[in-house]
Amino acid sequence: MVGWGTWDPRIERPSMADAYNHYIDGEWVDGEGTETFESENPATGETLGEFRKGTPADVDRAVAAADEAFEEWRELSRIDRAEYLWDVYHELRERTDELGEIVTKECGKEISEGKADVVEAAHMVEWAAGDARHPKGDIVPSEIPAKDAYMRRKPRGVTGCITPWNFPVAIPYWHMAIALVEGNTVVFKPAEQTPWCAQVIAEMFEDAGIPDGVFNMVQGYGDAGNAIVENDDVDTVIFTGSAEVGHLIQDKLGGVAGKRAACEMGGKNGIVITEEADLDIAVHSAVMSSFKTTGQRCVSSERLIVHSDVYDEFKERFVEVAESVSVGDPLDENTFMGPLIEEEHHEKVTRNNEQAREEGVNVLVDRTELDAEEIPDGHEDGYWVGPFVYEADAHADLTCTHEEVFGPHVALMEYDGDIEEAVEIQNDTEYGLAGAIISEDYRQINYYRDRAEIGLAYGNLPCIGAEVQLPFGGVKKSGNGYPSAREAIEAVTDRTAWTLNNSKEIEMAQGLSADIKTDD
Ligand code: UN1
Numbered sequence: 001m002v003g004w005g006t007w008d009p010r011i012e013r014p015s016m017a018d019a020y021n022h023y024i025d026g027e028w029v030d031g032e033g034t035e036t037f038e039s040e041n042p043a044t045g046e047t048l049g050e051f052r053k054g055t056p057a058d059v060d061r062a063v064a065a066a067d068e069a070f071e072e073w074r075e076l077s078r079i080d081r082a083e084y085l086w087d088v089y090h091e092l093r094e095r096t097d098e099l100g101e102i103v104t105k106e107c108g109k110e111i112s113e114g115k116a117d118v119v120e121a122a123h124m125v126e127w128a129a130g131d132a133r134h135p136k137g138d139i140v141p142s143e144i145p146a147k148d149a150y151m152r153r154k155p156r157g158v159t160g161c162i163t164p165w166n167f168p169v170a171i172p173y174w175h176m177a178i179a180l181v182e183g184n185t186v187v188f189k190p191a192e193q194t195p196w197c198a199q200v201i202a203e204m205f206e207d208a209g210i211p212d213g214v215f216n217m218v219q220g221y222g223d224a225g226n227a228i229v230e231n232d233d234v235d236t237v238i239f240t241g242s243a244e245v246g247h248l249i250q251d252k253l254g255g256v257a258g259k260r261a262a263c264e265m266g267g268k269n270g271i272v273i274t275e276e277a278d279l280d281i282a283v284h285s286a287v288m289s290s291f292k293t294t295g296q297r298c299v300s301s302e303r304l305i306v307h308s309d310v311y312d313e314f315k316e317r318f319v320e321v322a323e324s325v326s327v328g329d330p331l332d333e334n335t336f337m338g339p340l341i342e343e344e345h346h347e348k349v350t351r352n353n354e355q356a357r358e359e360g361v362n363v364l365v366d367r368t369e370l371d372a373e374e375i376p377d378g379h380e381d382g383y384w385v386g387p388f389v390y391e392a393d394a395h396a397d398l399t400c401t402h403e404e405v406f407g408p409h410v411a412l413m414e415y416d417g418d419i420e421e422a423v424e425i426q427n428d429t430e431y432g433l434a435g436a437i438i439s440e441d442y443r444q445i446n447y448y449r450d451r452a453e454i455g456l457a458y459g460n461l462p463c464i465g466a467e468v469q470l471p472f473g474g475v476k477k478s479g480n481g482y483p484s485a486r487e488a489i490e491a492v493t494d495r496t497a498w499t500l501n502n503s504k505e506i507e508m509a510q511g512l513s514a515d516i517k518t519d520d
Contacts, residue, residue, distance in 0.1 A: 019050045020195065022058055022219055023202040025065035026212030031058040037221075039196050042108040042339045043330055045381030051195040054220030056227035059187065062216035066158040066185035067233045069213030074155050074183040082132030082181050085125050087208035092122040092169075099169060099200060101331070106194045107165050108338040108383075109293055110330040120170035124468040127485060128177035143510070146503035153493040155183030156260065157235035160228035162249075164241045165341055166296050168194035172201055174468065174484040175238040179492040180214065187234065188217045189225045191241075193341055229253065229261075236492055239263045240298070243404070243431075243477055250480060262481025262491035264473045266404045267433030269301045269463050270426035272448060274419060275309035276441040281460050282310075283317045285438055286410075288462035291325055291387060294337045295408040296345075298478075299434035299456060299464045302409055303401060305394065305425050308416040315364070315391075315412055322365040322387040322410075329376045339382040340407060346383040349407035353388045356400035361411070365389040394425045402429050419444040420451075427453045432476035436463040455479070 019036045021028050035053040100115030140149040161175035176186050190198030205215040246263035253261040273282045289301035306314050330338030340346045353368045367386025387408045392401050394413035401411045415421050436458040437448040445459045455474035473482035508514045
């Protein structure tokens with residue numbers, strides 16, 4: 001192994017001598033494939049570890065194990081299933097600092113974000129495991145006194161979880177914690193950029209002693225993810241990631257009887273700053289929303305829609321921060337922005353910044369290429385980029401103000417009408433994930449709440465930082481699913497409307513006659 005330091009006590013496990021592998025049916029297995037891939041620290045270019053590349057055959061084996069394990073797992077009570085999750089919860093809490101550092105090393109988020117990722121995972125597991133002891137379903141009235149009517153839920157079977165790199169610990173648990181408590185079994189395909197985090201997740205389930213086949217993990221690339229989508233024995237696919245892949249999954253599974261896909265995709269999220277805004281809150285919210293995680297959250301904001309009465313002052317203050325916000329070593333707690341995730345993405349963000357220029361926008365801050373002295377020693381091979389801020393016509397049909405970049409690429413868009421105009425500008429994208437309004441006027445806030453076409457809306461806050469007990473998801477091109485908290489239960493269970501007759505007679509509702517009439 002390369003570059004693992006002293007972290008993993010299991011390094012001695014014989015099968016892990018040269019590469020980390022898949023977890024299938026309660027065992028660490030090499031899988032069918034002979035290829036491996038490396039995890040890279042995006043801040044340094046250093047190789048963090050080597051992992052086996054899963055093949056469709058490995059996925060099929062994992063699905064078969066999950067399918068086999070389902071019958072016994074569903075027979076346990078929800079409370080017994082949740083006990084395994086509580087073990088995972090305690091491990092997440094005890095190892096938050098250590099795991100947060102792994103998150104930061106592997107995906108480049110600054111260290112408080114790395115730890116917050118682990119805390120968010122713990123919160124999700126706590127929510128799901130705690131929910132196991134809460135009432136489930138509804139008792140429903142019947143017209144007939146002798147009938148008991150209930151809404152009940154049943155697990156659907158095998159859940160395939162395909163997760164992104166930017167929340168490499170939290171999002172897998174969004175997908176899996178509720179699926180497992182509800183009685184489903186899981187096949188987890190993590191992002192290829194963050195296999196180390198996935199390795200730790202699998203070890204946590206192993207440590208918790210989860211029964212063989214209930215949780216399975218196959219490392220790998222898109223072909224492994226695709227094998228999950230194509231496998232007939234996978235009942236539900238939960239996906240968080242790009243709109244491109246999410247729509248392929250939706251198209252593939254949408255019309256297939258018995259299949260369900262819950263997808264949460266990207267956004268081109270706006271923040272409306274009205275003439276009634278407190279500008280301290282406005283600037284702070286915009287900076288957090290646009291630059292935290294180096295703009296690489298699906299909820300990050302790339303559009304700031306600002307009223308002309310406050311436009312100049314907001315612009316001056318926002319630009320001042322964008323010019324000076326610290327970009328650098330994500331393990332240093334004085335850093336605000338770490339690197340982008342990888343070379344390919346660095347090229348995309350650079351190209352999108354250039355394309356915005358070509359579309360004729362007025363560039364205010366361009367830190368696409370950092371000065372050599374801004375890059376810390378030993379980090380020359382990182383994928384660095386700083387803020388790119390520009391002014392664009394709020395009503396023009398520009399690519400840069402409508403397509404997601406997934407980087408610190410932000411448009412200031414001025415409007416001079418009322419809140420209706422601001423919301424119209426915000427809604428003028430195909431996406432509908434997150435957004436915020438900054439205003440001291442509750443009528444403007446309420447209008448925004450009711451009319452902004454988004455799944456996650458904030459007032460006087462950044463549009464990032466959702467808590468797990470709220471549903472998380474979007475509308476329009478941003479998704480069809482809410483893979484967290486209460487609403488995730490919809491994705492991983494089927495409902496049964498159950499009616500039991502307690503009488504010896506059959507009596508029907510709606511006055512329907514139950515007499516059997518004969519000619520005799
Ligand atoms: C994402 O960017 O894909 O609301 C998820 C937030 C986090 C989750 C972001 N709780 O910013």
